Amino acid sequence: MTSHDFTQRFLFDETDVRGELATLDRSYVEVLAKHSYPEPVAQLLGEMLAAAALLCGTLKFEGLLVLQARSSGPIPLLMVECSSEREVRGIARYEEAEITASASLGELMPDGVLALTIDPRHGQRYQGIVPLEGANLAECLSGYFATSEQLPTRFWLNADGRRARGLLLQQLPPSRIKDAQARQDSWEHVVTLADTLTAEELLGLDNEVILHRLFHEEAVRLFDEQPVAFSCSCSRDRAANALISMGQADVESLLDEQQGEIRVDCQFCNEQQVFDAADITQIFAGGGTQTPGNTRH
Template sequence: MSDFTQRFLFDDSDVRGELVSLNDSYQHVLAKHAYPQPVAQLLGEMMAAASLLIGTLKFDGLLILQARSSGALPLLMVECSSAGELRGIARYHEEQIAADAGLPELMPDGVLAMTIDPTNGQRYQGIVDLDGQTLADCLTNYFATSEQLPTRFWLCADGTRARGLLLQQLPADRIPDEEERQASWEHVITLASTLKTEELLGLDNETLLHRLYHEDALRLFDPRALVFRCSCSRERSANALISLGQEDAEKLLQEHGGEVVIDCQFCNQRYGFDAADVQQLFAGGGSQAPSATHH
């Protein structure tokens, strides 16, 4: 399994953790666009972050991380479903991107939005400024300002592999005393902060956790698979055309030489609709392409 998250718990403290490793899904996203290295790195970090976050939420649906700015990287967006399906995309101005550019240079005056879109229930969105030196800093700030459980992130990506570590303080259970709880939390955070990028990228989970916490009792649970999968479809593209109304859809046909092509920006899939398709859509015939005998 090359793409997965893996949860762990400390037996003697109220802290949980999660590790993520992305290879195939990360490569699949990068293969769709020729991203500059700094953009590819940030996109990998955001994919790792979304994968970690989906494990902290008990719901069926979609988590969307979206960063926007007025800089060289106007958009960074990753979606992760509760089923472990990932996709991501970035919009950038290549001529403005230096080889060593980091988050502050790429996304000045940026904002980070986290959207929870459950299959059943109300959509929720939280927004925070991108005011950290790294994406991990910004996500840590998000949890600090939104009055949620204290949470820390460590993220890295190198254009080949993306990795991440999340630590989260749980409600009081094993340690009821507040001072002891805080000391326990600071203990696990301090040790995690010694982690080097090359260790996070290069070590397997068991080795990494042993190196950090060999004096602490913890349990490592079974991994949970992740996979790249785009949610685009011909049906969704057809619904977008239907939402325009028949008159506007037919105008689009005329403007585009008799065929409307809808491109998925995430996976580069193309869905074409000619006059017969559009007629079929508005006649209630569905989104499947008409047969060759259709007139």
């Protein structure tokens, strides 16, 4: 099977439905490598990464898409970011002692909410929030689109700690089929076919094989792959800007408290930026973040 990371769009030629498939291998492994996640957490984080990649192929924007789930349970936070260039990163917070291998999503994230945020480079920020309801993350995301009065959209997501994969189907505005009942029938038909896809098939089969397995009686066009990669947007300049926002007096006080070094950690990639007294003087003098500072990992 293809070993790189990508999304791939497909289109039904005779009905108003489009689809997207996501395959995350290396990027998923790189996210997991930054933290030691229990298996249920790693699985949910992989599913959310696949979902974010699918959504970036579906929603037209330039900027950043953020999927975030919060709860009062053993997993209080799942957060994934995907840029319009399909660069992904993700993180989870969890209480390991409270997590069991057989726990359901409702047990891991009770009283949860799911937020989808689009932060465009230009224009207004958008956020939608719905209760985290459903047997799995795919059902929750499908429910989000159902309640937010957007185009009917369904998700199928799976991850196993090595690979994260996703399938999305979305009904398009009327074009090929105008009759409302016929449109609904065609939508339900392709969704019913997609519901027969097993986790083993989604995780283990090529896209071409999956589409033939599900829709061999339909006219389906598969488009070119769009690469996905892990990338963290943290930098020394961003860490310096965060310190500047605190104000020089507070930063110098913190420097004294930390015995001459301020360490700024990135929660996503575990990279650490270290600033000493010379760095702080240089930053607040407008001299930038180059030497004499160091970056430590």
